Structure formats: C-alpha cells, structure tokens
Amino acid sequence: MDFYTSVLGFIKKKDIPLGEHKWLTVVSPEEQSGVELLLEPMGFEPAKLYQQSLKEAGISWTSFVVDDIDKEYERLCEQGVKFSIAPREAGTAKIAVFDATW
Template identity: 75%
Template sequence: MAKIYVTSVPVDNQDKALDFYTRILGFIKKKDVPLGEHKWLTVVSPEEQSGVELLLEPMGFEPAKTYQKALKEAGIPYTSFAVDNVDKEYQRLLDLGVEFSMAPTEAGTVKIAMLDDTCGNYIQLMQEL
C-alpha cells in the first residue's frame, strides 16, 4: 500500500519561502539539496519530523504559474494545514505581520482561516471542531 511521502506548494522564491514556512509558520527544514539553480527543499512539522514532507517547489513551469495565479485570484487556498486552535494561531500570526484574506470562520464541523504565504499562495488553516 502506498502512503504520502511528500507533497508540494509552489513558491516564487525558495529562500523567502523557507524563511516564512520556518520562522513564521513554525515548520522545520528537513532537506536542502542543491539541484542546479534550484534545490530540493522540504520542511516538516516539528510534531511529526518523520511525517509527510512539504516541498517548497520553485515555479519554473509556466502552466504551474498560471494555475497558482488563478487560484489566488479566485481566493482559493493552495493547500490546508491543521492547527489545534485557529483563533490562537490567527492571533499569533497577525502579531507577526501575516496578512489574512479570511479571519477565523466556522464552516460546518471545522473552523478555518486563510493566510497569504508571501510566495504566491493562500494557505488555509483548519481546526476540527
């Protein structure tokens, strides 16, 4: 049976993305392997360091750039991260200067908020209620 090993989020600048995803969101750098002008750069949750890796994927493919831009213009998050308390995380991130396109909002059995990752994406934070 297969299991998820890595998933990715497209970023316009890998170094800027690494700073945001580690210093602001709290992930830990897992892999940083040079590959020509880019690198295989992944982060993981500090709570699941051997879990699924998030690849900060450079935007070198024009159709991917179009897709990323269309999602953001439509207000659609590229991906979603689980948090224990959306309200608390929202306030923590606001205090760090993070911009949100959606404040914490109940949506059925979850509470969600949506932030700008400064690298071309909206990211949804989700708390199960």
C-alpha cells in the same frame, strides 16, 4: 523558506540543489518523519502560474490543522501575516486563510 520555518514553525528537512533551483521540504516539529511539504520555487513558471490561478480563484493550495485556530491567528497577525479570511465557521470546521506568498 523563512516564512515556513520562522513564522509557521516548520523545520527544514531537505535542501537539495537542482541547477538554479533547489528541492526544499519542511516538516512539522512534532512529526519529523511524517509528511513533507515541498516548497516549489516561485521562479519556476508552471508553479507560479498554478499558484496565481488558485489565488485568483480564491482557493488555498495548502491547508494546515492547528489545535487552536483563534490563538494561531493572533500569533500570525502579530508577526505581520495578512489574512484574506479571518477565523470563521465553515460547515463543521473553523477556517482562516492567510497569504503565504512572502
């Protein structure tokens, strides 16, 4: 959760206890009534397996859009975020891929 709030700048919206886990969602500070990002607990084996399988295949499981990818890349690098792909052109878009498994 700290990675998504402190580093990426999302705001916690829901924090609902569900037994040993929680239902946690975060939202953009600019769109607080918009789309919520559900943070699956890494202790939940199916979620862990799903995320690991995607990572091994080189596929991101979440994508975000920013106004200036180069500026955001520098900001995140300064906070210790590790990237597997630095900003680069990919067709008609510019992408970067970071490790969100803090």
